[in-house]
Amino acid sequence: MIPALPEAVIRTQVPVPLRFPDGYATTVLVTTFRGLVDGREHLALACGSPTALPLVRPHSECLTGDVFGSQRCDCGPQLREAVERITLAGGYLLYLRQEGRGIGLYDKLDAYALQDTGLDTYEANVALGHAPDERDYTVAAQMLRALGVSTLALLSNNPDKAAQLEQLGVTVAARVPTAVHLSDANASYLSTKARNGHHGLASNHRSGGVSPSRAEAG
Numbered sequence: 292m293i294p295a296l297p298e299a300v301i302r303t304q305v306p307v308p309l310r311f312p313d314g315y316a317t318t319v320l321v322t323t324f325r326g327l328v329d330g331r332e333h334l335a336l337a338c339g340s341p342t343a344l345p346l347v348r349p350h351s352e353c354l355t356g357d358v359f360g361s362q363r364c365d366c367g368p369q370l371r372e373a374v375e376r377i378t379l380a381g382g383y384l385l386y387l388r389q390e391g392r393g394i395g396l397y398d399k400l401d402a403y404a405l406q407d408t409g410l411d412t413y414e415a416n417v418a419l420g421h422a423p424d425e426r427d428y429t430v431a432a433q434m435l436r437a438l439g440v441s442t443l444a445l446l447s448n449n450p451d452k453a454a455q456l457e458q459l460g461v462t463v464a465a466r467v468p469t470a471v472h473l474s475d476a477n478a479s480y481l482s483t484k485a486r487n488g489h490h491g492l493a494s495n496h497r498s499g500g501v502s503p504s505r506a507e508a509g
């Protein structure tokens with residue numbers, strides 16, 4: 292049985308023009324909410340034109356990757372890729388404030404230090420007293436319901452995102468893989484993710500590459 296989802300409501304909506312370092316530009320409608328269960332300031336970015344089956348990416352915040360261009364992970368290129376693909380297809384980027392797979396920014400940086408002594412990304416979380424991945428997608432489901440989205444195409448390689456959303460009453464009608472943005476610096480991060488997090492990392496693009504849109508039945 293699907294547990295009752297606490298209701299969230301739309302608080303504000305405002306257009307924001309975006310321009311990425313490579314010059315790609317688009318304008319998104321940024322929505323804020325009241326009633327999100329963890330009290331954090333999560334955002335929904337509406338991209339492109341409304342459509343019956345919106346393409347949705349729940350993107351987990353990564354200050355180092357999204358903002359500073361860190362090469363230790365693939366978060367920055369995935370964010371850039373997602374905004375363009377969702378703008379073309381119509382849908383939402385949910386910007387979720389779950390830094391470091393939910394452990395927070397300082398602990399993520401401490402985990403980096405442990406990784407530099409030989410632990411992988413999941414082992415480092417555990418060594419710090421955390422679960423390997425502490426993310427919970429309840430707020431994502433709340434935002435989608437507030438936006439009137441009950442069925443979507445999910446832009447992600449992470450099977451846990453699809454499973455949790457389904458458990459929260461969201462129908463994942465299709466799964467659309469993100470490209471693999473491989474670089475020398477993030478190769479071990481990506482292979483650990485495929486091994487421990489069961490991420491589908493089928494396509495193999497060097498950083499900057501964006502895979503063609505490819506939908507798989509959900």
Ligand SMILES: Nc1nc2c(ncn2[C@@H]2O[C@H](COP(=O)(O)OP(=O)(O)OP(=O)(O)O)[C@@H](O)[C@H]2O)c(=O)[nH]1
Binds near residue numbers: 350352
């Ligand atoms: N704990 C921890 N978190 C990290 C590390 N590197 C990046 N992250 C965080 O990982 C999150 C992104 O998760 P990933 O596992 O890369 O990808 P995903 O969102 O699960 O899957 P996709 O939807 O396919 O991208 C962001 O919140 C980053 O801040 C790390 O070394 N340790």
